[in-house]
Amino acid sequence: MPMPRLVSSTLLAGLLLASAAAAEGTLTLFANGEELATEGFVAPALTRDGWDLRFDHIYVTLAGVTAMQTNTPYDAAAGGTPDAKTTVTFDDTEQLTIDLTDTDADGRVRIGSITAPEGHYNAVTWSIVPAETGDWAGQSMVLIGTATRDGETVDFTLTSADGHDYTCGEYVGDDRKGFVTDGAEADLELTFHLDHVFGRADREATDSMNRLALGFDDFAAGGTQEIALSGLHVGHVGEGHCAVSLR
Amino acid sequence: MSVMSVRVIVLSACAKPLIAGLAMLLLAGPAFAHGALVDVAEVDAIRIQARYDTGEVMGNAQVAVFPPDDPAQPWLVGQTDATGHFVFTPDDRAGRWAIQVREAGHGAISYVEVGADGTTTITQGSAGLTWAQRLLMIACVFWGAIGTALYFRRPRPAKAA
Numbered sequence: 001m002p003m004p005r006l007v008s009s010t011l012l013a014g015l016l017l018a019s020a021a022a023a024e025g026t027l028t029l030f031a032n033g034e035e036l037a038t039e040g041f042v043a044p045a046l047t048r049d050g051w052d053l054r055f056d057h058i059y060v061t062l063a064g065v066t067a068m069q070t071n072t073p074y075d076a077a078a079g080g081t082p083d084a085k086t087t088v089t090f091d092d093t094e095q096l097t098i099d100l101t102d103t104d105a106d107g108r109v110r111i112g113s114i115t116a117p118e119g120h121y122n123a124v125t126w127s128i129v130p131a132e133t134g135d136w137a138g139q140s141m142v143l144i145g146t147a148t149r150d151g152e153t154v155d156f157t158l159t160s161a162d163g164h165d166y167t168c169g170e171y172v173g174d175d176r177k178g179f180v181t182d183g184a185e186a187d188l189e190l191t192f193h194l195d196h197v198f199g200r201a202d203r204e205a206t207d208s209m210n211r212l213a214l215g216f217d218d219f220a221a222g223g224t225q226e227i228a229l230s231g232l233h234v235g236h237v238g239e240g241h242c243a244v245s246l247r
Numbered sequence: 248m249s250v251m252s253v254r255v256i257v258l259s260a261c262a263k264p265l266i267a268g269l270a271m272l273l274l275a276g277p278a279f280a281h282g283a284l285v286d287v288a289e290v291d292a293i294r295i296q297a298r299y300d301t302g303e304v305m306g307n308a309q310v311a312v313f314p315p316d317d318p319a320q321p322w323l324v325g326q327t328d329a330t331g332h333f334v335f336t337p338d339d340r341a342g343r344w345a346i347q348v349r350e351a352g353h354g355a356i357s358y359v360e361v362g363a364d365g366t367t368t369i370t371q372g373s374a375g376l377t378w379a380q381r382l383l384m385i386a387c388v389f390w391g392a393i394g395t396a397l398y399f400r401r402p403r404p405a406k407a408a
Contacts, residue, residue, distance in 0.1 A: 173354070240356065
């Protein structure tokens with residue numbers, strides 16, 4: 001092969017490789033406590049035992065957040081480990097405490113953005129862990145606010161030191177999420193369902209969520225109290241459930 | 248107590264009930280200028296049933312079906328019936344079809360792979376056995392193994408000389 005042709009072929013191969021490597025976009029991760037975090041449990045969506053709750057802060061400490069493209073879609077109901085072909089890690093979330101009441105205009109908390117190979121990120125893993133530093137070191141979730149019922153008002157601080165690992169499949173919501181295309185932005189969301197903790201008065205008492213939820217009566221004395229969140233499946237991806245294990 | 252979750256079960260990849268409830272309309276007597284006709288044909292279809300893991304069905308839930316070549320845009324939207332069922336027939340696009348079901352703040356998504364030859368493979372949703380079901384299956388296999396062993400160990404009548 002003459003040298004010029006060899007050089008041009010090499011350059012062409014390099015360009016092809018470069019273009020293939022450039023097939024990536026930006027994946028941004030948000031957390032969302034929904035209106036129950038930002039607006040509170042307001043009538044008719046009171047707690048299952050009839051309390052109006054307003055939150056000043058809802059601190060959650062996250063760790064080990066990864067997003068994956070899987071060969072086979074992850075089935076959270078079946079559990080196990082996602083069959084990942086591509087995994088990206090949000091380094092900023094090695095440990096990060098967020099406040100679900102401190103949101104952007106869309107009611108979400110931005111966790112971070114990373115450059116990610118294009119494809120559909122249809123699985124997410126993350127953990128809720130006790131904070132190593134800060135005012136609430138040792139606690140993984142802290143809910144601070146005011147509860148009102150029948151003219152009685154109590155200030156409360158509910159703390160949990162429980163650690164949980166979440167393994168979730170695809171986000172389920174108004175739109176499908178996680179489609180990263182070359183040079184474009186996509187997003188994913190970790191969603192916290194506070195009604196799984198306190199229940200909802202606008203749902204049937206027989207609703208399985210209400211049967212499991214703690215309600216607020218047990219915390220009506222106010223002040224700082226511990227709350228056990230194990231088994232309540234607070235974390236979701238949109239409306240999609242996750243496999244949860246206690247750390 | 249069970250945790251509230253949603254599971255979509257693809258019950259059949261080759262059912263043929265889609266148009267079973269329709270009858271051909273034939274106008275009796277002489278034809279009119281704007282007569283209506285319905286052609287009826289059998290088709291292969293996908294049927295899902297959506298339910299919570301408590302067993303409660305997701306009746307009248309929102310359904311969105313996403314095709315493999317445009318997976319962010321719903322190709323078909325509809326509702327489950329009162330028993331949580333929804334039936335649709337994918338077109339000839341091969342690849343992974345996604346079926347999303349949502350109701351009252353809870354949702355699930357399941358998938359069906361359609362091959363170039365029209366064959367279908369359920370990639371999620373059908374294997375969602377409860378632990379009780381799994382234990383029952385294990386017990387049945389174990390009991391079957393014991394029965395088989397006992398059968399071969401039973402005393403055999405001596406052969407006539």
